[in-house]
Amino acid sequence: MKQELESLITSVAKSVYGADIVVELTRPEEKFGDYSTNIALQMARQMGKNPREVADELATAVKEQLEDKVESVDVAGPGFINVRLRGSYLEENLQDMPDKRLAGKTAVAEYSDPNPFKVLHAGHLYTSVVGDAIANLLEQAGATVHRVNFGGDVGLHVGKTMWAIIQELGGEDPAGLQAINPAKRSEWMAGAYVRGTRAYEDDEAAKTAIVALNKRVYQLHDEDDHESPFAQIYWTCRQWSYDYFNDFYARIGTRFEKYYPESETAPIGLKTVREHTGSVYQESDGAVVFDGEKYGLHTRVFINSEGLPTYEAKDVGLLMLKQHDYQPDTSVIITGNEQEQYLAVVLKSVEQFAPELVKATTHLTHGIVKLQGGVKMSSRKGNFLRAVDVLDAAARANQAFTGQDSDDTVLGAVKYAFLKNRMGGDIIYDPEESVSLEGNSGPYLQYAHARARSILRKVEERPGGEGNSDFEQGERTLARKISEYPEVVNKAAMELMPHYICTYLYELAQTFNRFYEHNRVLGDARQDTRLMLVNRYADTLKNGLGLLGIAAPDKM
RNA sequence: GCGCGUGUAGCUCAGCUGGAUAGAGCGUUGGCUUGCGGAGCCAAAGGUCGUAGGUUCAAAUCCUGCCACGCGUACCA
Numbered sequence: 020m021k022q023e024l025e026s027l028i029t030s031v032a033k034s035v036y037g038a039d040i041v042v043e044l045t046r047p048e049e050k051f052g053d054y055s056t057n058i059a060l061q062m063a064r065q066m067g068k069n070p071r072e073v074a075d076e077l078a079t080a081v082k083e084q085l086e087d088k089v090e091s092v093d094v095a096g097p098g099f100i101n102v103r104l105r106g107s108y109l110e111e112n113l114q115d116m117p118d119k120r121l122a123g124k125t126a127v128a129e130y131s132d133p134n135p136f137k138v139l140h141a142g143h144l145y146t147s148v149v150g151d152a153i154a155n156l157l158e159q160a161g162a163t164v165h166r167v168n169f170g171g172d173v174g175l176h177v178g179k180t181m182w183a184i185i186q187e188l189g190g191e192d193p194a195g196l197q198a199i200n201p202a203k204r205s206e207w208m209a210g211a212y213v214r215g216t217r218a219y220e221d222d223e224a225a226k227t228a229i230v231a232l233n234k235r236v237y238q239l240h241d242e243d244d245h246e247s248p249f250a251q252i253y254w255t256c257r258q259w260s261y262d263y264f265n266d267f268y269a270r271i272g273t274r275f276e277k278y279y280p281e282s283e284t285a286p287i288g289l290k291t292v293r294e295h296t297g298s299v300y301q302e303s304d305g306a307v308v309f310d311g312e313k314y315g316l317h318t319r320v321f322i323n324s325e326g327l328p329t330y331e332a333k334d335v336g337l338l339m340l341k342q343h344d345y346q347p348d349t350s351v352i353i354t355g356n357e358q359e360q361y362l363a364v365v366l367k368s369v370e371q372f373a374p375e376l377v378k379a380t381t382h383l384t385h386g387i388v389k390l391q392g393g394v395k396m397s398s399r400k401g402n403f404l405r406a407v408d409v410l411d412a413a414a415r416a417n418q419a420f421t422g423q424d425s426d427d428t429v430l431g432a433v434k435y436a437f438l439k440n441r442m443g444g445d446i447i448y449d450p451e452e453s454v455s456l457e458g459n460s461g462p463y464l465q466y467a468h469a470r471a472r473s474i475l476r477k478v479e480e481r482p483g484g485e486g487n488s489d490f491e492q493g494e495r496t497l498a499r500k501i502s503e504y505p506e507v508v509n510k511a512a513m514e515l516m517p518h519y520i521c522t523y524l525y526e527l528a529q530t531f532n533r534f535y536e537h538n539r540v541l542g543d544a545r546q547d548t549r550l551m552l553v554n555r556y557a558d559t560l561k562n563g564l565g566l567l568g569i570a571a572p573d574k575m
Numbered sequence: 576g577c578g579c580g581u582g583u584a585g586c587u588c589a590g591c592u593g594g595a596u597a598g599a600g601c602g603u604u605g606g607c608u609u610g611c612g613g614a615g616c617c618a619a620a621g622g623u624c625g626u627a628g629g630u631u632c633a634a635a636u637c638c639u640g641c642c643a644c645g646c647g648u649a650c651c652a
Contacts, residue, residue: 047595057594064632096595097633134652171652281652306650315578320650330652360579360647386581386645421614440588444581445645452587456614458600459588466614474611522589525599536607536616543611553611575614 020112021506024054024088024102028081035080036062044102046503052093052101053109053499059098070098106489109498113555117508122161127345128154129337130353131268134171135260135280136180138209139267141388141448142355144406148437148568149385150353151273152517155566157349160512165276165345168264169337172257172280173240178233179215180208182225184252185232187211193251205263208256209405237327240282267406271430272568279340281333288336289328292321299371309368319364334365342376349379351515356384356443383515386445388437409433409448416454417462427570428462429454434569435461439521459525461569464560467528471557472573474540478550491545493538497552500530504559508566517567524563531556 021044029042040058047055059074066073074094081102082092088108093101130150133143151166158164171177188195199207218225236253244250261278268274292300292307300307305324309331311317321331328336341350352362362382370377390404413429421428436453440446456462490498503523511519531553540549561571 051595055595060594060632070632099595174652176652303649308649317578317648319648323650325650327650329650331650333652355646356580357646358652361652363579384580441590447587449587452601455601460600460614462614463600466612470612470615477611518589522599529599532615533617535611539610541611575612 020108020115020502021054024085027085027088028056028102031080031084032058032077035077036066038062046506047099047101049496049499051095051099052091052103053502054102054104056100056102057098059094059100063098074098074100106495106498109490109495109502113498113501115502115505117159117505117512119161120509120512121157121349124162124348125345126154126157126162126164126349126351127167127341127347128157128164128351128353129167129169129341130154130351131275132169132354133264134174134176135257135264136172136177136208137212137260138205139264139406141404141406141409144271144409144433145388145437145446146353146355146385147268147271147273148434149442149517151271151568152434152438152566153351153353153383153515155568156508156512156515156517157351159508159566162349165347166274167277167279167341168275169279169284170281172260173233173236173282173285175219175229175233176212176216177236177253178229178231179219180212180256181215181232181236181253182218182229183211183215184208184256186214188252191248191252193248193255196252196255204259208259208263270410270426271434272570277344279337284333284336284340285328286336287339288332288334289322291335291339292328292332295372299368309364311364311367314367316364316367317360319361321368331361331365331368334362335369338365338369338373338376338380342373347379350376350381352380352382354382354384356386359384381515383442385442388448389445390448404448409450412450413454416451417456420454420456425572425575427572428456428465428575431461431465431564431569432456433461434567435464435521438517438567439525441518442516461564462575464524464528464564465569465571466575467531468557468560468564468571469573469575470535471531471553471560474553475550475557476573477541490548491538493534494545494548494552497530497534497556500527501552501555501559503527504563508563511566520563520566524560524567527556527560527563531560 025042025044028044029040032040032042040062042056042058044054044056046053059077060070063070063073071094078092078094078100081100082089088105089102090105091103093103095101128150130153131143131147133139154164154166185191215229219229220226235249238244239247239250239253245254265274296302296307300309300321306320307322308318308320311319319331320329321335323329341347354362359382366377366380366382388404410429410433413433414424417429417432418424432454436448437446439459504527507519507523511517534552538549540546540553543549564571
């Protein structure tokens with residue numbers, strides 16, 4: 020509807036001004052109309068005329084030429100042109116769908132990126148929820164989306180955990196793993212990581228042992244060792260980590276098509292960097308670096324002086340692997356913003372030999388999850404919040420508030436609390452407030468949906484009403500709000516910003532609740548018109564929540 | 576030091592490709608029971624949009640300086 024009107028009004032404007040211009044419409048406050056343009060303010064200057072005068076000319080022409088769609092065209096303020104649509108035109112367009120701009124395209128979304136051998140913390144929950152919503156946006160725009168996950172199955176953290184595990188087992192004895200309660204595996208490994216980290220910091224001998232174990236893990240991959248006792252412990256525990264991740268993702272309603280472990284990206288990254296050493300990458304002090312400074316970036320090491328790939332090289336390998344596996348038209352990487360400049364260097368280096376790949380890649384970043392009062396959550400101090408702690412806290416509060424357990428409600432509350440913020444900055448997570456089920460929250464939206472469904476369920480029981488004449492005021496307000504949906508989704512998909520959808524859905528639900536409060540539906544003389552609107556509203560809300568990964572149950 | 580980012584109501588946030596009296600929620604204060612789910616609705620109070628300049632008919636929005644905070648800044652990720 021918006022695009023149609025824009026092109027229509029643009030052609031009217033051309034016939035009036037004779038200039039090559041493009042009219043863009045915005046959504047003003049309802050009292051001004053349905054769409055608005057400030058084109059007259061922009062044109063007046065170059066035409067040397069009074070803005071109001073220019074606006075009057077265009078307004079008159081639009082009114083005349085688009086009479087079938089437009090009820091009134093007014094000029095207001097310094098020269099805004101406000102368009103009010105005919106109710107019939109509004110109604111015709113109530114089922115408009117968002118664009119499929121990515122139809123036929125392939126997209127890869129990489130997010131979450133937890134490390135095996137470590138625990139999932141609140142930040143992983145945040146990045147998973149945001150990443151999933153962004154992947155949904157790509158999907159709804161028509162793309163085939165592959166969700167992938169990258170994580171460190173090699174590295175110092177693995178050495179720390181393995182050290183503590185071996186201590187716990189009383190030696191390199193894989194049989195001892197069978198004594199671990201399957202339900203407690205992830206907790207057991209998380210405990211091992213904490214002890215390993217403490218030992219690494221406090222105990223020189225342990226530190227030396229951990230560094231040695233770390234090298235053995237790399238070696239185990241090089242030799243493809245699955246047989247030695249040490250290897251058996253490693254592979255078993257690595258699998259436990261992936262099982263734990265999969266269980267968690269299932270719980271929050273997302274899933275990944277593929278894990279890219281660092282142990283797999285490292286060799287190809289190393290090979291790729293070596294191939295371009297001398298041209299793209301340079302040797303420097305025994306290491307291989309990329310000189311980012313000539314691009315206004317930092318210089319970073321890709322292969323260290325021991326010949327081992329750093330994270331930079333592993334990320335190069337990951338880019339190559341994703342390209343090889345999917346040949347994506349669009350590749351989105353979602354990480355914390357501490358990696359922004361780091362990844363910029365990696366991408367700039369790869370751009371030198373694979374420009375198309377980099378051109379198709381977008382790096383989106385988000386801030387960290389903080390507690391009320393700005394306390395950063397630490398994964399090293401022991402008092403950090405795990406991902407499950409967030410969900411459990413929400414579940415407990417929901418239980419206290421409603422007296423029942425509902426995964427839909429709890430997940431809706433947590434996801435919405437994360438998604439409603441514009442991505443980029445840090446977010447404050449207040450366990451109490453996030454599960455407070457009032458105001459701008461997921462459960463508010465779910466409730467607003469369930470109420471509408473409840474009305475629709477009763478239609479058969481209470482037939483009656485007629486009414487299709489033009490909208491009454493309350494009906495029109497709701498119809499107008501519903502009609503914004505495709506525009507909002509298009510914007511969110513273009514910018515990969517899910518929070519636009521949250522803002523809109525909240526406004527939509529508020530609009531509905533006001534409508535509900537003041538307009539009887541069942542048994543009213545205007546029942547048919549109102550039922551149509553309630554139906555459109557409920558479907559729109561459910562659809563929008565779906566994009567956010569939030570369920571919209573018919574009953575709560 | 577340099578680079579990236581943030582600074583909007585007591586709190587948490589929208590608004591930032593410049594436009595019409597700066598919007599929500601929470602909290603605070605005051606209302607709504609004879610009807611479709613009150614997890615709702617109506618209303619009030621509350622803001623030097625960090626700060627000082629600049630550009631513009633018009634700046635929370637663009638540019639510059641400054642202040643505060645966060646992150647990054649060669650062999651961690």
